[in-house]
Amino acid sequence: MKQNIIGLIWNSLTKSKVLKNSIYPIKMLLSEEIRKRDTLRKYNNIQPTGLPFIDIRELIPQAEETIESYTYLDETSRITDIAVIKSLCRQYPDCHYLEIGSWRGESLFNASQVAKTCVSVSLPDDEVRRIWGERAAKVTRMFTRNIPNIIHVEADSQTFDYDTLGLKFDVIFIDGDHSYQGVLNDTRKVLSLLRDEDSVILWHDCGKSYEKTNWEVLSAILDAIPEQEHKYIYRITNSLHAIYTKKALKADFLESPQYPEKVFSVKLKINPFNLA
Numbered sequence: 001m002k003q004n005i006i007g008l009i010w011n012s013l014t015k016s017k018v019l020k021n022s023i024y025p026i027k028m029l030l031s032e033e034i035r036k037r038d039t040l041r042k043y044n045n046i047q048p049t050g051l052p053f054i055d056i057r058e059l060i061p062q063a064e065e066t067i068e069s070y071t072y073l074d075e076t077s078r079i080t081d082i083a084v085i086k087s088l089c090r091q092y093p094d095c096h097y098l099e100i101g102s103w104r105g106e107s108l109f110n111a112s113q114v115a116k117t118c119v120s121v122s123l124p125d126d127e128v129r130r131i132w133g134e135r136a137a138k139v140t141r142m143f144t145r146n147i148p149n150i151i152h153v154e155a156d157s158q159t160f161d162y163d164t165l166g167l168k169f170d171v172i173f174i175d176g177d178h179s180y181q182g183v184l185n186d187t188r189k190v191l192s193l194l195r196d197e198d199s200v201i202l203w204h205d206c207g208k209s210y211e212k213t214n215w216e217v218l219s220a221i222l223d224a225i226p227e228q229e230h231k232y233i234y235r236i237t238n239s240l241h242a243i244y245t246k247k248a249l250k251a252d253f254l255e256s257p258q259y260p261e262k263v264f265s266v267k268l269k270i271n272p273f274n275l276a
Contacts, residue, residue, distance in 0.1 A: 035180075036215040043222055043230065050213030051206075051235045051242060052251035056080060057262065059236060059243075060087040069109050069143045077175070077204060079266075080239045082107045085173055088200060089115040092170040096195065100157045100186050101176030101204075103136075105144035111171070112150050119165060120144070122176075124154035142275060158185050168195035175204040183220035191225070197246055206242035207235060211256040218242070238264075 040048065057063060065083040070076070077085075085107050089095045095115040102108045102120040112118045122140075129137035144150050153160065157176045172193060174186045183203065190201060203221055208214045213235075221242060222230060233244050234251050237258075 032215055035219055036213075039215060039219040039222065043227070045230045046218075046222075047253050049253055049255060050215075050218060051233060053237045053254045054234045054243070054249045054251045055261075056084065056236055056238045058249050059084050062087070067106075067110055068113070070106055071104060073104075075103060077107050078240060080264075081204060081241055082110050084236060084239055084241055085171065085202065086110045086114055088171050088202075092198075095171060096167055096169045098167075098169040098172045098190070098193065100172075100174050100190070102141065102144065104139050104142050107173065107175070108150065109143040109147070111173075112144065112147050115171070116149060117167070118147075118150045119153060119167065119169075120150065121153045121155055121157050121160055121162075123156060127156070139275065157189070158182065162189055162193055165193075167193075168199075169193050170195050170199050171202070172200070173202045173204065178205050178214075178217055180216050180220045183217050184224050187221055187224035200247075201244040203242045205240050207240040210238055210240070211254070211258055 036048075040046065060083060065087050067079055067082050067086070070079065070082070085097075089097050089111050092115075095117075097111045097115040097118045099108050099111065099118065099120045100122075102122045105120075108118060108120050120141075123131075125137050125140055128140050141152060144152070153165075169190075172190045174183065174190065176182060176186055187201070187203075194201070203217060205214055206217045206221065221233065225233060225244065229244070232246050233242060234249070235242050237254070
């Protein structure tokens with residue numbers, strides 16, 4: 001029924017000359033609102049703002065992290081996102097880290113500095129070239145080639161058999177296909193890859209921004225994780241991450257705009273880089 005409603009609205013909008021240049025964002029907004037409504041009806045452990053938040057300081061207890069090889073370009077994680085990944089990997093002796101969906105490799109590179117073994121499951125170069133062109137293919141894995149503790153698996157995460165890795169992981173970062181089906185598939189597959197009860201899953205872009213929720217990603221996460229485990233799923237403040245963790249952490253639902261309870265110090269150093 002809801003799809004019929006969207007179709008009727010869509011047909012009406014396409015007949016409007018005034019709105020002809022705004023049709024796609026309007027349809028996306030309608031889809032997002034319907035996804036939000038349906039998710040709130042289905043699950044009672046969330047609120048209209050989304051998941052409860054845990055403070056980023058709970059995951060970076062040293063209150064300091066250094067990020068290297070960061071581009072400040074499109075389609076990368078934010079500085080705080082990578083800081084969370086690196087700090088979490090640091091907390092596990094002989095950490096095994098899995099990343100689904102690497103491109104240039106900023107987050108993977110930083111994880112490799114503190115983890116024992118890193119595995120990246122990402123599309124082959126030829127597939128990247130086919131979808132996004134030669135320029136995108138040229139920078140694929142640009143920061144993570146020839147690093148001894150990184151295993152690159154060139155495969156589609158939707159069809160890859162993770163049992164062939166023969167590994168379990170302490171930290172799993174899902175940053176591949178952000179569609180509902182993509183997140184649903186990736187999440188279901190990695191549940192059996194967690195090493196033990198202390199292992200965690202991170203999802204990127206569960207936030208559309210630091211405070212706003214990406215309901216397509218969140219609905220996929222909640223549908224993939226057994227409902228009795230939803231109490232272990234949180235947003236992380238000051239990042240775009242959601243996290244699955246069984247650690248006892250304080251969490252609160254936060255309204256936007258959030259009031260800052262901490263500030264960050266940022267020291268920039270610009271280094272030359274040559275893409276061979």
